[in-house]
Amino acid sequence: MKKGLWFALCAVLTVSLLAGCGASNEGSGDKTYLFATDAQYAPMEFMDKDKITGFDADFLEAVMKEAGLKYELKNVGWDTLLVSLEKGIDYDAAISSVTISDDRLKTNDFSRPYFESTNMILTKEGSPIKSALDLKDKKVGVQGLTTADILMMELTSKDNANIKKFDSNAVAIMELEQGGVDAVVADMAVVTEYVRNNPDKKFVSIIDVENFGSEYYGIMLPKGSELKVKLDPAIKTVLENGTYAELYKKWFNKDADTAKLLEQQ
Known part of the structure; x- marks a missing residue:
C-alpha cells in the first residue's frame, strides 16, 4: 500500500472514531442544557443574593432530575429571552412564567403545561x-x-x-x-x-x-427542539408523584390542582 493512501485511510478512520465518540457522549447524557429565565417574578423566579430561586427554579430542578439531564439556569432579560428562543440561539429552553399562547406557538414549541395562572x-x-x-x-x-x-x-x-x-x-x-x-x-x-x-x-x-381568562405556563423551546420529548414525560411524572404538590405548597401555601394540569396537553 502506498504511504499516501495509508495516511489518508488512517485519517478517515480517526475522524470516524472521533465522530462516534462524540455521538456517544451526547447520547449518554453528557450534554448540559442551557435554560434562560428572567428572575424578576417572585415567587416564580427571583434572585436570592447571587442564586436564582423560586417555584420555577425548584420545578425545573425536579423535572431535569427526573429526566436524567444536566442543565444550567441563567438569568437574562425578558426581551433577550424571547428573542433568543424564537431565533433558536444561545439557549436551549426558557422557564420564566411563559404563557403558552397561539402567537408564541407560531414561533416556538412548548412543553406540556405545568402551571395555571391568570x-x-x-x-x-x-x-x-x-x-x-x-x-x-x-x-x-x-x-x-x-x-x-x-x-x-x-x-x-x-x-x-x-x-x-x-x-x-x-x-x-x-x-x-x-x-x-x-x-x-x-x-x-x-x-x-x-x-x-x-x-x-x-x-x-x-x-x-x-x-x-385563565392561561397556562410551559417551558419555552425553539421550534423542533429535541428537548420536548424528554421534558414532557418528566413533567407528567413530577405532577403525578407528589413532587409538584410539595413545591406548590412550599411556595404558595395552598394545594395544587394537579388533576386539572394533567388534563392539559
Whole structure:
C-alpha cells in the first residue's frame, strides 16, 4: 500500500472514531442544557443574593432530575429571552412564567403545561377600579411583551396612550406607587406576592377571570427542539408523584390542582 493512501485511510478512520465518540457522549447524557429565565417574578423566579430561586427554579430542578439531564439556569432579560428562543440561539429552553399562547406557538414549541395562572389588577385602596372593564379609561402599567400587555391592548385599543409599558413588573409597580399609573396588570403570582409582602403600601389585588381568562405556563423551546420529548414525560411524572404538590405548597401555601394540569396537553 502506498504511504499516501495509508495516511489518508488512517485519517478517515480517526475522524470516524472521533465522530462516534462524540455521538456517544451526547447520547449518554453528557450534554448540559442551557435554560434562560428572567428572575424578576417572585415567587416564580427571583434572585436570592447571587442564586436564582423560586417555584420555577425548584420545578425545573425536579423535572431535569427526573429526566436524567444536566442543565444550567441563567438569568437574562425578558426581551433577550424571547428573542433568543424564537431565533433558536444561545439557549436551549426558557422557564420564566411563559404563557403558552397561539402567537408564541407560531414561533416556538412548548412543553406540556405545568402551571395555571391568570392576570390580576393591582391598584391602591379606595380606587374606583373593581374589574378589568374599569381600566378602559385609566392609566395602566404593564410589562411589555407579556400577556398583560396583549390583554390591555385588546381591552382598550392598540394605540391607547394610557397603556404604559415597562421593562419589568417591578418598575411598573414603582410607577403605581408614585402615582404615574392608576393600576398595574400582571401575573397572579406576582401581584399576590407583592401585596402579601408589602402590607404598608395599602394596595389591593383584583381577580377578574371572566375578562382576563385563565392561561397556562410551559417551558419555552425553539421550534423542533429535541428537548420536548424528554421534558414532557418528566413533567407528567413530577405532577403525578407528589413532587409538584410539595413545591406548590412550599411556595404558595395552598394545594395544587394537579388533576386539572394533567388534563392539559
